[in-house]
Amino acid sequence: MILVKRLLIFIAIALPAVLVAQVGDTLVPLRYNRALMYREASQPLQPQTGSRDLITTQNGLDYIFAFDTMHLPFIDDFSTDKQKIYNYDLTQPGVDTVIDYNFLVNGVYMDYLEGIDTQSFDLTYNVNLQKWDSIANPMLVVIHYEDPDNFYLPTDTDTVWLRPNGYINNGSFVPNGIPADTVFYNKADTLYRIPDDNYSLWTDSYTYINNTFGIDPPTIGVATFDGLSLYGAPYHQTLSNSNEYGSADTLSSKPIYLKTKPTGTGTYNNSDSLYLSFYYQPRGRGEKPDEEDSLVLEFYSPTLQDWTQMWSATGGDTKPFQQVMVSINDTNYFQDGFRFRFRNKATITGNLDHWHIDYVRLDDGRSYADTIIDDVAFVDQATSLLQTYTQVPWAHFKASPNTLMKSQSTAQINNNSSNSKLVNFSLQVDEDGTNIYTSGLSVVPNFAPTTLQNQDFDLENFVFPTTNNDSTHAFNVKYVLNTTPDFNRDNDTAFWYQQFKQAYAYDDGSAELAYSLQGANAELAYEFDPLVTDDSLRGVYIFFPRIYENVTSLPIRFMVWSDISTNDILYLGGSELPSYSQDRDIFVRYEFDKPIAITDKFYIGFRQTYSDNVYIGFDANTNHQDKIFYNVGTGWMSTLYEGSLMIRPDFGNGYDPYPVGAEEIVHAENVNVYPNPAHDVVNIVGVNLNGTYAVYNIQGQLMETGKLDGSTTSIDVAEWEKGFYVIQVMQENSEPEAHKIVIN
Numbered sequence: 040m041i042l043v044k045r046l047l048i049f050i051a052i053a054l055p056a057v058l059v060a061q062v063g064d065t066l067v068p069l070r071y072n073r074a075l076m077y078r079e080a081s082q083p084l085q086p087q088t089g090s091r092d093l094i095t096t097q098n099g100l101d102y103i104f105a106f107d108t109m110h111l112p113f114i115d116d117f118s119t120d121k122q123k124i125y126n127y128d129l130t131q132p133g134v135d136t137v138i139d140y141n142f143l144v145n146g147v148y149m150d151y152l153e154g155i156d157t158q159s160f161d162l163t164y165n166v167n168l169q170k171w172d173s174i175a176n177p178m179l180v181v182i183h184y185e186d187p188d189n190f191y192l193p194t195d196t197d198t199v200w201l202r203p204n205g206y207i208n209n210g211s212f213v214p215n216g217i218p219a220d221t222v223f224y225n226k227a228d229t230l231y232r233i234p235d236d237n238y239s240l241w242t243d244s245y246t247y248i249n250n251t252f253g254i255d256p257p258t259i260g261v262a263t264f265d266g267l268s269l270y271g272a273p274y275h276q277t278l279s280n281s282n283e284y285g286s287a288d289t290l291s292s293k294p295i296y297l298k299t300k301p302t303g304t305g306t307y308n309n310s311d312s313l314y315l316s317f318y319y320q321p322r323g324r325g326e327k328p329d330e331e332d333s334l335v336l337e338f339y340s341p342t343l344q345d346w347t348q349m350w351s352a353t354g355g356d357t358k359p360f361q362q363v364m365v366s367i368n369d370t371n372y373f374q375d376g377f378r379f380r381f382r383n384k385a386t387i388t389g390n391l392d393h394w395h396i397d398y399v400r401l402d403d404g405r406s407y408a409d410t411i412i413d414d415v416a417f418v419d420q421a422t423s424l425l426q427t428y429t430q431v432p433w434a435h436f437k438a439s440p441n442t443l444m445k446s447q448s449t450a451q452i453n454n455n456s457s458n459s460k461l462v463n464f465s466l467q468v469d470e471d472g473t474n475i476y477t478s479g480l481s482v483v484p485n486f487a488p489t490t491l492q493n494q495d496f497d498l499e500n501f502v503f504p505t506t507n508n509d510s511t512h513a514f515n516v517k518y519v520l521n522t523t524p525d526f527n528r529d530n531d532t533a534f535w536y537q538q539f540k541q542a543y544a545y546d547d548g549s550a551e552l553a554y555s556l557q558g559a560n561a562e563l564a565y566e567f568d569p570l571v572t573d574d575s576l577r578g579v580y581i582f583f584p585r586i587y588e589n590v591t592s593l594p595i596r597f598m599v600w601s602d603i604s605t606n607d608i609l610y611l612g613g614s615e616l617p618s619y620s621q622d623r624d625i626f627v628r629y630e631f632d633k634p635i636a637i638t639d640k641f642y643i644g645f646r647q648t649y650s651d652n653v654y655i656g657f658d659a660n661t662n663h664q665d666k667i668f669y670n671v672g673t674g675w676m677s678t679l680y681e682g683s684l685m686i687r688p689d690f691g692n693g694y695d696p697y698p699v700g701a702e703e704i705v706h707a708e709n710v711n712v713y714p715n716p717a718h719d720v721v722n723i724v725g726v727n728l729n730g731t732y733a734v735y736n737i738q739g740q741l742m743e744t745g746k747l748d749g750s751t752t753s754i755d756v757a758e759w760e761k762g763f764y765v766i767q768v769m770q771e772n773s774e775p776e777a778h779k780i781v782i783n
Contacts, residue, residue, distance in 0.1 A: 063561070063671045064678055066552045066657060068326040070389040070586040072247060073625045074549065075271030093242070094187065094230065097127050101228060103137060106242060107235040108294040108375060110301040111313075112402035115240050116416070117260035118530040122244035122290075126233065133234035139190045141225045142183045148227065153219035154179065154199030161204045162212060171212070176201045181223060197221070245269045245288040250420040251549045251660050253323045253395040255491055256360055257455055258416035258530040261395040264288040264334065264383035265325065274387035283388050284331070291380035295401070297367070298375045306373070307403065313367040314405040315379060318360040318397040319352065324551045324659040325393030328354030333384045334394040336365065341376035349379075352394075360397060364407050389587065411457045411489075416530035418451040418491060419660075420547070421518045423535060424468075424498065427568075429547055429661065432690045433512050433539035435570040437505040442570055444502050450518050450533060453491045460486040462522045466496045468503075469515040476501050486522075494520075503537070510691070511540045541691030542580050543567050545663040545683040550625070550656030553584050554684060557652060558671040563644040564603050565686050566666040574690050575634035576610075579643060580626040582656035582685035583617040590617045590653050592761065594716060594781040599635050600642040603668060603675050610635045611646075614715060614781045616763060617653060625656070628689060642668070643688045648716055648781070656685030710768055716781035723752040723768060730770035736762065756782050 093104045104125060115121055140148055160173040181197040184190050199221060205214040246262040253261035266287050268274050275283040297313070298306050307313065315336075321328050328334075332354035337346040349365055367373075379401070385392035398412065423429045425443045436443065454460055462483045468476040478499055486492075496518060503514055516535040525531065556563055579597060583590060595617065599610040610631060618627045647653045659682045667678040710725040723732060728747040734754065736742055742764065743754065754766075759782050768776045 063558070063676060064554065064556050064669050064680070065652070066554055066680055067586060067654065068389060068391050069550060069553055069584050070273060071584065072265070072267050072271035072390055073582075073584070073620075074249070075247060075267070075269065092232075094190065095125075100127075101139070101230040102127060103230050103232040105232060105235045106293050107237065108296055109240075109292075110296050112400065113240065113292065113295060114400050114402075114527065116258045116398045116414075116527055116530055117248050117262050117396075118258055118416075118527075119260070120244075120248040121238065121240040122246070122248065123239040123242050123293075124236070124244065129231055131233070135232050137191075137230045137232045139228040139230055140184060142181050142223055144179050144181055146182075148225065149223075150225050152179070152181065152199070152223040152225075153202040154181070154197070154221045154223065155202050155217070156199060156220040159200040159203045159217075161201075162207065164212070171207060176203070240293060242291045242293055243269075243289055246290045249549075251547070252325050252393060252551060253320055253360070253397065254357060255418060255451075255453075256320070256395065256397040257318055257412070257418075257453060258398060258414065258527070259418055259420065259533060260530070261320075261323075261397045262290055262381075263323075263325070264290075264381070264385070264394040264396075266385045266387040266389055266391045273389050276388075282386055285384065285387050287383050287385040287387050287392075289380055289382050290396075292378050292401075294376045294378055296375045297373050297377040308370075308373060309368050311403040312405055313401070313403050314407070314409065315365045315367060315399070315401045316362060316405075316410070317381075317399040318362050320358065320360045320395045320397075321352070321355050322357040322393055323395050325395075326391045327356050328383075328385065328392040328394060330354050331384075332386070332392045334396075335382045335384070336363075337380050337382065338367070338372055339376075339378040339380070340369075340371040341374040342371050346380070354392065360395075362398075362410050364410065366407070367401075412455040412526055413458070413524055414455045414526040414530070415460055415462055415486065415520060415522045416453055416455065416527070417518065417520065417533040418453045419533070421450060421516060421533035421535035422448060423537060424448055424501075424503070424516060425537070428543055428545060430538050430540060430542065430544035430687070431570060432541045432543065432574075433507075433510060434541070435574070435690065436503070436539055439570045440502050440505050445498060446500075447498055448496045448518075449493050450496065451491060452486070452494045452520065454486045454488055457488045459488055460522045462486045462520055464494055464496060464521075465519050466498070467517040467519065468501070469517070470504065470507075475504065475514075503539075511538070513538045542687040542689040543569065544687045545661055545666065546656070546658035546685045546687075547661050547683075548625075549658060549660065550582060550584055550685055551659040552657040552682070553586050553654040554657040554680070554682075555652035555654045556647060556669050556671060557650070559648065559650040560646060560672070562598065562646045562670040563684075564598075564600060564642040564668045564670075564675070565644050565684055566640065566642050566668070567688055568640045569637055569690075572638045575636050576631065576641070576643070576688055576690060577634050578628055578630045578689040578691075580628050580687040580689055581617075582625045583619055583627065584625075584654060584656050585619055586654050588652070588654075590651070591619065593617060593651050593653050594648045594763075594783075595645040595653055596648070597629060597631065597645050598643070601639065603642050603670075609641065613779045614648065614763070626685070626687065637690075641688075643686065649783070658683040658685060710776055710778075712766055712768075712778040712780060715778075716783040717756055718783055719755070719757045721754045721756050721766070721780060723747065723754070723766065725750060728752065728768075728770065730768065732769070733767045735765045735767070 159176045162171050165172050179199050182193050183195040185194045202219045203217045205212050206216050250260050252263045334352045336350040337348050339346050464481040466478040514537040518533040520531050594614040597612040601607045601609050620627050661683045662681045663683045664678050664681050668675050730747050733744045734742040764780050766778045
């Protein structure tokens with residue numbers, strides 16, 4: 040699926056690289072990658088640049104992370120994440136301690152050594168002969184270890200003799216009277232050596248391994264390069280220069296044997312025809328890299344101890360994945376400890392300038408024409424077995440389980456081989472770790488060579504069982520293909536985690552872009568058709584992504600319509616501030632101040648107060664553009680953008696461990712507070728008001744109190760800071776009422 044099937048128009052605004060602009064709504068790149076912000080991998084403070092182990096410090100302790108040197112072939116199609124995870128847990132198996140020292144003397148540790156550059160002699164007094172005898176001191180070999188990155192490798196050697204124990208002066212022995220030519224001081228440090236994981240292929244984890252950003256890759260999963268660090272934040276955090284440019288992500292291979300063959304029968308040379316190949320794609324479903332942006336391939340020579348650029352590509356718009364073949368024919372690289380790495384240069388202030396690589400292969404016995412892989416593979420992530428939605432409330436599904444089930448599901452398969460293939464397909468469903476369904480085999484006897492096609496999986500009237508009585512439930516869905524021979528089995532399975540919570544969802548949980556409206560009082564409506572018509576809507580889940588502008592001070596009012604064509608409004612909430620999620624769940628839940636009875640199709644969205652854009656997450660992998668509508672004052676229009684908004688109407692009970700703002704009290708009909716938002720004056724209006732009022736800021740601090748006076752009480756707010764406030768109205772013989780207002 041191409042993200043936008045029309046001419047891309049770029050406009051100059053405060054945000055860099057607006058993807059698409061049209062009157063009313065817009066798409067822009069994200070600034071952060073929420074999928075990486077809670078990554079458990081810990082990256083060392085400094086990258087590993089040489090061909091041996093990595094030494095780093097964490098929490099005051101010194102660590103050595105061992106890297107096993109690999110034999111050919113090197114293959115990674117990124118269907119799984121094989122980047123190095125740096126686990127600093129000292130209780131894991133295989134951890135041992137290593138002593139780091141500055142020098143050894145004849146292989147023995149000494150705290151210090153006083154040496155003489157020439158042959159030295161110690162003196163001893165011979166009582167029988169009544170004279171001093173001289174005894175030659177043995178030669179000492181001092182081996183130095185002073186490379187901080189390779190402390191176990193000798194850096195220099197000295198030959199010395201021990202300083203003599205003294206000398207004779209006028210017939211008398213003078214102890215220790217000869218000064219040393221050289222004094223060596225030693226320091227022993229304890230390091231903790233962490234063994235290799237025997238799984239990873241790369242020594243860093245700066246790239247994003249995913250199956251959503253690439254468009255039609257050779258196999259499922261790509262490594263995405265952007266302007267973000269391994270934890271999903273921009274490399275350059277300062278917003279004063281949103282176009283800061285520089286080196287960004289790096290993907291470095293482990294050390295590789297390119298001298299010693301795995302059989303031990305010889306060494307590699309040009310006659311072995313070594314080639315490194317990979318596929319790459321600019322942009323994909325992300326943001327287009329500019330002309331000055333680049334993707335670079337570099338080789339490391341243990342002999343030269345340096346990296347050399349071997350290939351590069353400059354930025355541009357999306358194009359199909361292209362394979363690159365690079366010959367290894369320089370004797371400087373036929374060494375054990377050879378490495379290669381990919382790097383990108385980009386705008387390092389956000390999730391920008393995307394490159395994606397796939398199917399990296401390094402092996403011998405290849406040629407420049409060796410571009411075909413005998414591999415049949417899934418291309419995209421698996422999809423939901425539900426029609427229309429990716430998620431529905433568990434209680435709603437249980438009420439009508441057959442309504443939403445697909446009769447068949449579809450997955451994209453790629454035959455990378457040059458031969459027709461006999462391929463079997465099946466689908467499996469697990470519940471609570473137990474297989475509850477396995478489909479019959481679907482057989483494609485002649486899957487055409489080098490083709491990408493959709494494969495249907497017949498569900499044979501399967502319906503998710505509804506015996507579980509919890510409020511939420513989930514199933515694991517697995518798509519499986521099988522063919523023989525097959526070069527790589529890792530990409531023969533695709534997964535979908537089918538969740539049933541308490542909300543409806545069109546999106547797949549990943550955001551590739553951010554969507555917004557332009558204009559004060561602009562309205563956004565998202566269409567949903569529920570399975571049941573006797574439940575009440577209680578809130579909404581929404582993902583506000585962090586971009587270049589902070590939207591948390593831009594008030595919105597959540598709305599629900601039964602029909603937008605007639606402007607039939609079921610709910611218009613008070614002003615709320617967008618909030619960024621602080622935990623692993625990217626969605627934030629907003630509770631409505633009253634349940635909204637839903638009897639048919641409905642629309643949920645919001646009205647923004649100012650002309651400033653309020654950005655929400657946009658999933659470019661699931662397309663429900665026919666459900667997205669906006670009104671900027673000229674009537675309701677459909678969006679032109681293919682994708683899904685990350686807005687989920689919630690029918691649950693409203694429990695939220697991370698509530699947004701203060702709960703509003705439903706106020707009586709005879710009290711009104713206006714204007715809202717306000718700038719100079721706020722009026723409390725009612726019939727025969729008799730009591731007091733109190734104003735609190737968002738931190739709960741009391742700002743002002745006063746008496747209610749008849750039908751109208753005015754409060755001067757001209758000097759108040761912008762933000763949310765709560766006005767508490769307390770009348771005689773009546774419950775206190777809270778009115779949330781915004782001062783702009």
